[in-house]
Amino acid sequence: MQVGIDQIGFYAPNQYLDLTALAQARNEDPNKYLIGIGQSEQVVIPVTQDVVTMAASAASQIITDDNRDKIAMVIFGTESGIDHSKSAAMYVKRLLQLPDQIRAIEVKQACYGATFGVQTAKDFVRANPDKQVLVIGADIARYGLNTPGEVTQGGGAVAMTIAADPQILALDDATSFRSEDVMDFWRPLYRTEALVDGRYSENIYVDFFKAVFHDYCAQTGRTIADFTALTYHLPFTKMGLKGLRAVLPEASEQQQAILKANFEASRAYNRRVGNLYTGSLYLSLISLLANAELTAGDRIGLFSYGSGAEGEFYSGTLVQDTPQLNLRNWFDAYFKQRRECSVAAYEQQFQQQLPAHDVLLDTRADDARFVLTGIRHDQRQYVDRQA
Template sequence: MQVGIDKIGFYAPSQYLDLTELAQARGEDPNKYLIGIGQSEQVVIPVTQDVVTMAASAASQVITDDNREKIAMVIFGTESGIDHSKSAAMYLKRLLHLPDQIRAIEVKQACYGATFGVQTAKDYVKANPEKQVLVIGADIARYGLNTPGEVTQGGGAVAMTIAAAPQILALDDATSFRSEDIMDFWRPLYRTEALVDGRYSENIYVDFFQAVFHDYCKTTGRTIADFAALTYHLPFTKMGLKGLRSVLPEASDTQQTRLKANFEASRVYNRRVGNLYTGSLYLSLMSLLANAALATGDRIGLFSYGSGAEGEFYSGTLVQSTPALAAKQQFDAYFKKRTKLSVAEYESCFKRQLPNHDVLLDTKADDARFVLTGIKHDQRQYVDRSHTE
C-alpha cells in the first residue's frame, strides 16, 4: 500500500518587498542579496495575519467535503506559535470545521516540525488506511530591521494531506535522521526576533545533509543516480545550492546537469516568497513540481533541517507526471496580484505588532479569507470571511 502526499496547498500574504530596493536602502550591492543569498523578494506579513490564519488559507485548498470527515489528526509544525499552552492546530480545527473525533497538536523543532508531521502521519495512515492526516508548516521569519538576517525574512504556510493511494508523492519507507544539541539558531521566549550564528549554521546544515544523505544511501543501497531531483529546506536559496554542490561530484556529468536544472526549478518560488521556516522544504517541492520536467515514477529526495539541530533525508516517487500536478497557474496568479511595498512601508509594517491587550484591528487592507481581527479578553479573534460576508 502506498502512502504519501495526496494534496498540497500554499498561502502567503499579498504584500512583498523587492530586495534590490532593500539592498539600496541598506547601502549594499544588490547582487549580495540576489546572488550571494539567492533571494529577490520577500513576503511582508501584516498584523492581521498569523500562523493560524495563513494555515487556514493553505489548508482550505486541500480540505473539501469529500475528505473532511476522513481527517483524523492535525499536526501543526511551527516555531511561531501564538500560545505557550494551546496548540495552533486547535484554532485551525475550528476554522476548517473539522470533526470533533480528531487529534489536534502543535510540534516544534525549529524548521523541522512539518517533516515530523509528515513521518508521523505516514505511520498513522499505514495503520488506518481509510483515514487522512492534515500536516501544516506555517511560520513568520523575523530577524529585525538592519540585521544580517533581514534579507532572509518572510513567511507563509503549506498544508498537506497524507493519505493512502496518494495523488502526488508516494513516500518511500526508508528515512535517515540526526539530532545534535547545537546553538546555531534560537529564539528565547522573551524575544520576537530570532538569533542566529549565520556562518556556523550554514556549515552545520551542509554537514547534516551529507550525514543523513549518505546514511540513507548506505541503508537503501541507492545512490545519487537514483534521484531525478533533490529538494532542500531553503531558509534562503543559496543554502540549498551549497548542500547540492557538496554531493554533486558523486553524480555523472549528465546527472549533475539534471540535478542542477531541477534545483533551479525547485527554488523559483522560494526566491520570491522568502523564508517559511517549517514550510520552506514543501514550498520548494511545490516549485519543483510546477517548474521542472518530471515523469511518473521519478524519485525525489527531500532534505529537512531544523536548527538546534535536527535533520532528515527521505524520498518519494511521483504518482503522476508534472502537468497533472503543477500549481503553476495558481502561483502565477498569486504573484501577479501581489502589491509591492516601499522600504519605508515595509519597515512600518514590520514594527506594527499585535498589542498584548484588547484591541480591534482594521482588516480592510487584508484580502485574505481568514483574518485576525483583534484580541478580546486575551483571546485572539479569527474570522472566516466566506461565512460572514
C-alpha cells in the same frame, strides 16, 4: 499499499518587498542579496495575519466536503506559535470545520516540525488506511530591521494531506535522521526576533545533509544516480545550492546537469516568497512539481533541517507526470496579483506588533479569507469571511 502526499496547498499574504530596493536602502550591492543569498523578493506579513490564518488559508485549498470527514489528525509544525499552551492546530480545526473526533496538535523543532508531522502521519495512515492526516508548516521569519538576517525574512504556510494511494508523491519507508544540541539559531521566549550564528549554521546544515544523505544511501543501497531531483529546506536558496554542491561530485556529468536544472526549478518560488521556516522544504517541493519536467516514477529526495539541530533525509516517487499545471497556474495568479511594498511601508508593518492587551485591528487592507481581527479578553479573534 502506498502512502504519501495526496494534496498540497500554499498561502502567503499578497504584499512583497523587492530586495533590490532593500539593498539600495541599506547601501548594499543588490547582487549580495540576488546572487550571494539567492533571494529576490520576500513576503511582508501584516499584523492581521499570523500562523493560524495563513495555515487555514493554505489548508482550505485542499480540505473539501470529499475529504473533511476523513481527516483524523491535524499536525501543525511551527516555531511561531501564538500560545504557550494551546495548539495552533486547534484554531485551524475550528476554522476549517473539521470533525470533533480528531487529534489536533502543534510540534516544534525549529524548521523541522512539519517533517515530523509527515513521518508521523505516514505511520498513522499505514495503520488506518481509510483516514487522512492534515500536516501544516506555517511560520513568520523575523530577524529585525538592519540586521544580517533581514534579507532572509518572509513567511507563509504549506498544508498537505497524507493519505493512502496518494495523488502526488508516494513516500518510501526508508529515512535517515540526526540530532545534535548546537546553538546555530534560537529565539528565547522573551524575544520576537531570532538569533543566528549565520556561518556556523550554514556549516552545520551542509554537514547534516551529507550525514543523513549518505546514511540513507547506505540503508537503501541507492546512490545519487537514483534521484531525479533533490529538494532542500531553503531559508534562503543559496543554502540549498551549497548542500547540492556538497554531493554533486558523486554524480555523472549528465546526472549533475539534471540535478542542477531541477534545483533551479525547485527554488523558483522560494526566491520570491522568502523564508517559511517549517514550510520552506515543502514550498521547494511545490516549486519543483510546478516548474520541472518530471515523469511518474521519478524519485525525489527531501532534506529537512531544523536548527538546534535536527536533520532528516527521505524520498518519494512521483505518482503522476508533471508539470502540475494547477500548481503553476495558482502561483502565476498569486504573483500577478501581489502588491509591492515600499521599504518604508515594510518597516512600518514590521514594527506593528500585537499589544499585550485587548485591541481591535483594521482588516480592510487585508483581502485574505481568514483574518485576525484583534484580541478580546486575551483571546485572539479569528474570522472566516466566507462563513
